[in-house]
Amino acid sequence: MKLTRLTLATALVAGAAFAEDIKPADVAFSDGAIETSLTGMPGDPARAPEIMDKGAGNCIACHEVTALNDIPFHGEVGPTLDGAGSRWSEGELRGIVANAKMTFEGSMMPAFYKTDGFNRPGDAYTGKAAEGELAPLLTAQQVEDVVAFLMTLKDE
Amino acid sequence: MKKGMATRTLTWVALASVAFAAPALADEDAELVVNGEIEMVTKTAAPAHLADSVDEILSGWRFRSDETQVLQLDDFDNPGMVFVDQAMDRWNTVEGSEGKSCASCHEDVETSMKGVRATYPKWNDPAEEVRTLVMQINDCRENRMGAEKLKYTSGDMVSMEALISLQSRGMPVDVAIDGPAQSAWEEGKELYYTRFGQLDLSCANCHEDNFGNMIRADHLSQGQINGFPVYRLKNTKLNTAHDRFKGCIRDTRAETFNPGSKEFVALELYVASRGNGLSVEAPSVRN
Numbered sequence: 001m002k003l004t005r006l007t008l009a010t011a012l013v014a015g016a017a018f019a020e021d022i023k024p025a026d027v028a029f030s031d032g033a034i035e036t037s038l039t040g041m042p043g044d045p046a047r048a049p050e051i052m053d054k055g056a057g058n059c060i061a062c063h064e065v066t067a068l069n070d071i072p073f074h075g076e077v078g079p080t081l082d083g084a085g086s087r088w089s090e091g092e093l094r095g096i097v098a099n100a101k102m103t104f105e106g107s108m109m110p111a112f113y114k115t116d117g118f119n120r121p122g123d124a125y126t127g128k129a130a131e132g133e134l135a136p137l138l139t140a141q142q143v144e145d146v147v148a149f150l151m152t153l154k155d156e
Numbered sequence: 157m158k159k160g161m162a163t164r165t166l167t168w169v170a171l172a173s174v175a176f177a178a179p180a181l182a183d184e185d186a187e188l189v190v191n192g193e194i195e196m197v198t199k200t201a202a203p204a205h206l207a208d209s210v211d212e213i214l215s216g217w218r219f220r221s222d223e224t225q226v227l228q229l230d231d232f233d234n235p236g237m238v239f240v241d242q243a244m245d246r247w248n249t250v251e252g253s254e255g256k257s258c259a260s261c262h263e264d265v266e267t268s269m270k271g272v273r274a275t276y277p278k279w280n281d282p283a284e285e286v287r288t289l290v291m292q293i294n295d296c297r298e299n300r301m302g303a304e305k306l307k308y309t310s311g312d313m314v315s316m317e318a319l320i321s322l323q324s325r326g327m328p329v330d331v332a333i334d335g336p337a338q339s340a341w342e343e344g345k346e347l348y349y350t351r352f353g354q355l356d357l358s359c360a361n362c363h364e365d366n367f368g369n370m371i372r373a374d375h376l377s378q379g380q381i382n383g384f385p386v387y388r389l390k391n392t393k394l395n396t397a398h399d400r401f402k403g404c405i406r407d408t409r410a411e412t413f414n415p416g417s418k419e420f421v422a423l424e425l426y427v428a429s430r431g432n433g434l435s436v437e438a439p440s441v442r443n
Contacts (some may be wrong), residue, residue: 122411124409128403
């Protein structure tokens with residue numbers, strides 16, 4: 001019993017769940033959709049607004065989201081996300097967040113769960129060349145949190 | 157909600173300004189007249205080479221807020237003009253081993269440099285290369301004055317570029333894209349449409365496909381460079397086009413190119429050519 005509890009604690013601290021994440025290179029798309037959770041767990045929609053504001057996602061730089069109206073300055077480059085959870089399935093939304101180009105060919109939207117195939121990839125926003133492997137723009141957990149939030153955006 | 161409030165505040169400020177001086181203010185039809193006499197072309201038909209891309213070309217001035225626009229209406233309000241004055245001093249200052257100043261050869265800047273900015277970047281026959289104005293200034297310094305080159309984006313250089321550009325203010329941008337300049341122009345065009353960085357964005361994604369749209373709190377312009385060097389309220393100094401290119405490519409999470417690089421010279425030629433027909437505005441004011 002003691003051992004089990006210790007193992008569990010270690011697992012939580014070390015983020016063992018992370019080790020089970022599907023890696024960006026291993027993601028399986030089916031008609032643009034990703035049917036299974038990247039973490040194997042459902043996301044937490046409550047964590048999404050921060051990610052979608054000035055966090056790693058910055059979704060509202062380009063998209064309007066009425067549910068996030070307490071955050072100022074929503075962009076208008078992409079379509080509104082209102083009703084996204086009615087228009088798309090969870091798998092389709094996961095695929096669009098991870099790599100929208102798999103759904104919309106030539107889309108301007110950055111791929112948030114992709115780490116290769118870029119032209120002159122940089123070291124974040126320093127203007128310098130990236131060193132070593134790129135991290136995806138969003139972690140698997142963050143993708144799941146955003147997808148879970150988008151699923152709550154239903155048509156009235 | 158907050159967006160709405162900001163718009164209302166802006167309108168109120170604009171109304172107050174109208175009541176006092178009735179300047180041209182930011183609406184779709186605002187026109188830029190500098191010092192009450194230089195009528196600027198800030199919107200005109202696109203040059204022929206853009207026939208498949210855009211119908212009209214628009215100066216970045218049209219995309220800025222009322223408060224920013226108004227700063228360019230009068231040289232006494234234009235914060236870029238102080239740097240032009242500094243460059244005027246340098247124009248007359250002897251530097252280097254040959255005992256010359258700019259004025260020793262070029263005399264009165266208002267006469268000798270009139271129209272120069274409008275045609276740069278341009279092909280230089282003896283050097284067999286496309287040169288930016290900055291490259292030409294440094295060629296003069298090095299080979300005629302025997303002086304040190306100025307760093308490409310240094311304050312001294314950008315001020316001199318502004319002084320020379322000012323002598324073409326109000327004249328239409330008219331860079332040549334054919335003849336010997338064509339291959340550099342093609343290279344610049346290729347760069348313009350190439351997607352860079354982890355965000356995988358090209359110049360065209362924002363400035364051709366989405367001008368007029370808001371990206372967060374920023375109003376996307378066509379990315380025209382007819383106003384460069386530009387005084388930016390953001391960093392309170394004059395900026396070269398290459399500074400801006402570098403910043404944009406950096407913001408795609410890419411490894412950028414350096415100011416003065418072959419790539420940016422080509423890109424400057426191409427982007428300048430997208431503004432053929434707009435007025436030279438330097439030193440313009442932007443946010």
